[in-house]
Amino acid sequence: MGELKLMKGNEALAEAAIRYGADAYFGYPITPQSEVIEYLSEQNPYERTGMVVLQAESELAAINMVYGAGASGKRVMTSSSSPGVCLKQEGLAYIAGAEIPCVFADVVRGGPGLGTIQPSQADYFQNTKGGGNGDYRNLVLAPASVQEMCDFVALGFDLAFKYRMAACILSDGAIGQMMEKVVLPDQKPRMTDEEIKAKYPWAINGRKNGTQHRIITSLDLDSAKMEEHNIHLQKKYKEIEENEVRYEMINCDDAEYVFVAYGSSARIAQKSVQLGREAGLKVGLLRPITLWPYPTKAIDALIKKGVKGFLSVELSCGQMIEDVRLACNGRVKAEHFGRVGGIIHTPEEVLEAMKKQIIGE
Amino acid sequence: MTVQDIIKPENLVYQKSKLLTNKPFHYCPGCGHGTVHRIIAEVLEELGVGDKTIGVSPVGCAVMAYDYFDVDFAEAAHGRAPAVATGIKRVWPDKVVFSYQGDGDLAAIGTCETIHTCNRGENITMIFVNNGIYGMTGGQMAPTTLEGMKTATTPYGRKATLPAGAGFDGIPNNGYPLHITELIARLPGTKYVTRQAVYDPAHVRNAKKAIKKAFENQINGKSGVNFVEIVSNCNSNWKMEPVAANKWLVENMLPEYPLGDIKVDGKLVEK
Amino acid sequence: MASFKGAISVDTERCKGCGVCVVNCPMGVISLAKEVNGKGYNYAYMAEPDKCIGCASCGIVCPDGVISVYKAKL
Numbered sequence: 001m002g003e004l005k006l007m008k009g010n011e012a013l014a015e016a017a018i019r020y021g022a023d024a025y026f027g028y029p030i031t032p033q034s035e036v037i038e039y040l041s042e043q044n045p046y047e048r049t050g051m052v053v054l055q056a057e058s059e060l061a062a063i064n065m066v067y068g069a070g071a072s073g074k075r076v077m078t079s080s081s082s083p084g085v086c087l088k089q090e091g092l093a094y095i096a097g098a099e100i101p102c103v104f105a106d107v108v109r110g111g112p113g114l115g116t117i118q119p120s121q122a123d124y125f126q127n128t129k130g131g132g133n134g135d136y137r138n139l140v141l142a143p144a145s146v147q148e149m150c151d152f153v154a155l156g157f158d159l160a161f162k163y164r165m166a167a168c169i170l171s172d173g174a175i176g177q178m179m180e181k182v183v184l185p186d187q188k189p190r191m192t193d194e195e196i197k198a199k200y201p202w203a204i205n206g207r208k209n210g211t212q213h214r215i216i217t218s219l220d221l222d223s224a225k226m227e228e229h230n231i232h233l234q235k236k237y238k239e240i241e242e243n244e245v246r247y248e249m250i251n252c253d254d255a256e257y258v259f260v261a262y263g264s265s266a267r268i269a270q271k272s273v274q275l276g277r278e279a280g281l282k283v284g285l286l287r288p289i290t291l292w293p294y295p296t297k298a299i300d301a302l303i304k305k306g307v308k309g310f311l312s313v314e315l316s317c318g319q320m321i322e323d324v325r326l327a328c329n330g331r332v333k334a335e336h337f338g339r340v341g342g343i344i345h346t347p348e349e350v351l352e353a354m355k356k357q358i359i360g361e
Numbered sequence: 362m363t364v365q366d367i368i369k370p371e372n373l374v375y376q377k378s379k380l381l382t383n384k385p386f387h388y389c390p391g392c393g394h395g396t397v398h399r400i401i402a403e404v405l406e407e408l409g410v411g412d413k414t415i416g417v418s419p420v421g422c423a424v425m426a427y428d429y430f431d432v433d434f435a436e437a438a439h440g441r442a443p444a445v446a447t448g449i450k451r452v453w454p455d456k457v458v459f460s461y462q463g464d465g466d467l468a469a470i471g472t473c474e475t476i477h478t479c480n481r482g483e484n485i486t487m488i489f490v491n492n493g494i495y496g497m498t499g500g501q502m503a504p505t506t507l508e509g510m511k512t513a514t515t516p517y518g519r520k521a522t523l524p525a526g527a528g529f530d531g532i533p534n535n536g537y538p539l540h541i542t543e544l545i546a547r548l549p550g551t552k553y554v555t556r557q558a559v560y561d562p563a564h565v566r567n568a569k570k571a572i573k574k575a576f577e578n579q580i581n582g583k584s585g586v587n588f589v590e591i592v593s594n595c596n597s598n599w600k601m602e603p604v605a606a607n608k609w610l611v612e613n614m615l616p617e618y619p620l621g622d623i624k625v626d627g628k629l630v631e632k
Numbered sequence: 633m634a635s636f637k638g639a640i641s642v643d644t645e646r647c648k649g650c651g652v653c654v655v656n657c658p659m660g661v662i663s664l665a666k667e668v669n670g671k672g673y674n675y676a677y678m679a680e681p682d683k684c685i686g687c688a689s690c691g692i693v694c695p696d697g698v699i700s701v702y703k704a705k706l
Binding site for chain 2: 023065072090094213216
């Protein structure tokens with residue numbers, strides 16, 4: 001069962017796409033995630049499973065290839081890094097409006113603009129609050145290990161098809177570039193065309209004789225119908241908020257103060273928890289795995305259990321802190337600590353920030 | 362023999378294709394889009410590929426083409442139809458995939474996707490309706506707008522460079538009519554490239570033959586874009602009556618965009 | 633002479649009265665009606681039915697596909 005390997009996060013993501021039976025990957029090179037398309041090109045997935053891999057002329061083209069292939073019922077993926085994900089936002093808004101399932105990874109680098117190629121978590125807003133136009137959401141999964149880079153491909157596809165929407169794997173340069181052991185799944189077969197036609201009747205892949213033609217569009221000029229469509233989307237998002245929140249709690253049972261951190265920040269904050277416990281501080285870690293839907297209720301439960309303050313630890317100038325504060329709703333202290341520009345915080349300075357900003361003297 | 366005697370099912374020689382839905386076109390009276398839709402549907406019906414065809418509509422007047430063709434359809438973002446078509450064709454290589462775009466969509470905002478889809482030699486059919494103006498947004502300059510032609514954003518006529526006077530003459534202004542079809546014909550990835558028109562019955566017949574070839578090539582081939590430009594009208598934004606617009610098209614558009622095959626079976630046609 | 637006789641039926645409610653069929657009929661059969669349809673368009677009709685040869689030029693050139701053409705042997 002499975003195969004143990006030492007791999008980069010980006011390579012694990014790519015290998016997982018092949019093994020979980022993805023039908024296509026469309027991408028465009030950008031540091032620090034170019035290994036994804038390089039690995040896929042080197043692996044000849046077309047020969048291994050029949051999976052299509054294509055280097056597009058731009059991120060714009062890549063996301064629109066995803067739009068087309070996803071609209072036809074196939075399991076399609078793309079990946080990029082921050083400035084490239086900006087270019088994909090147009091396509092992602094259309095994908096949300098037209099309800100097309102797909103998986104995309106953002107291996108985040110520092111910004112704004114061309115920024116830097118070092119790790120960052122400053123794309124939290126871009127991916128959890130939407131970057132395109134209109135009222136829509138993307139599922140956002142935040143891996144904190146190479147193993148999760150692999151596992152979240154499967155989870156992403158499952159959720160994307162369950163809800164007919166885009167699932168984002170929000171990684172960062174550190175998780176994408178680091179090498180770790182990973183247990184790869186056994187090869188799963190790609191769905192056959194017949195299976196796809198039977199399972200996804202909405203998909204456009206040639207109408208059946210005598211049946212109504214299918215249309216994939218995000219347009220409706222009839223205001224009443226467009227309002228109805230938006231209400232339908234919001235109902236779906238509400239259902240996801242109820243059912244798909246994922247998170248991990250470490251040392252939170254008796255915690256008085258809690259770090260909130262995802263991805264590579266969570267790895268560091270976990271060490272800060274250890275250091276704090278050694279120093280006699282009752283600290284814990286809440287690691288959101290889904291950034292949308294956000295574990296708001298988990299924070300609420302911690303407050304009801306007596307947690308007195310939260311420190312949002314991010315490789316950004318303070319983005320997730322807004323969701324932490326919304327969850328706290330003013331009841332307890334919630335502050336942000338972050339390093340940016342490609343600098344990764346140390347466990348010591350994170351603990352120090354908790355002492356200074358939350359616990360007090 | 363009365364008219365009633367003649368109008369009987371057994372005497373039928375021409376009617377709208379069954380691959381068109383019953384929804385009336387939203388296009389303006391006399392608009393070439395409808396004619397192009399009609400002949401595409403006729404070709405798909407004659408080739409018997411309605412069940413395996415997937416169309417991709419643009420942003421522009423033809424955005425809702427999906428309402429009229431009784432085949433599966435995706436609506437693409439502005440200019441991205443060739444990328445969307447690429448995505449579909451790559452994962453369903455046995456299906457018949459075509460994109461349908463106007464001049465703003467294909468030759469302005471989507472130029473990158475157009476060039477690269479043609480250069481990769483995707484085995485798809487691309488239909489390009491060129492009426493030299495932005496229709497849906499209300500008659501602004503298109504990349505294919507003729508020099509001197511008045512549009513909402515060139516109210517004094519398109520000028521490639523600023524005119525003489527005030528010392529500005531020769532400074533770049535609106536640029537030149539873009540001959541995207543000649544451009545993509547030079548790419549090794551295109552198989553069949555042709556320019557047609559639909560303003561009278563003879564040209565509709567020619568255009569239909571070209572479209573048929575563009576689909577047959579896709580069905581029988583493995584690679585190579587089959588590209589059909591239709592020089593068409595926009596009587597509303599040209600501010601003319603339909604019949605006058607067609608006359609204007611012949612007198613003004615065709616000298617700039619001459620009709621005929623540009624590339625056949627992967628070889629440029631010698632003029 | 634002509635061994636065929638033609639006739640057309642126009643879906644008058646869908647006709648937009650653009651007149652493209654009128655100028656492309658080689659026999660001058662079609663005119664736009666003085667009356668209008670539900671959308672206010674002066675629709676096309678066979679003003680000179682005896683002249684129709686069933687060549688289908690009108691149907692082929694109609695942007696809205698509203699003309700069906702019939703042809704019978706005399």
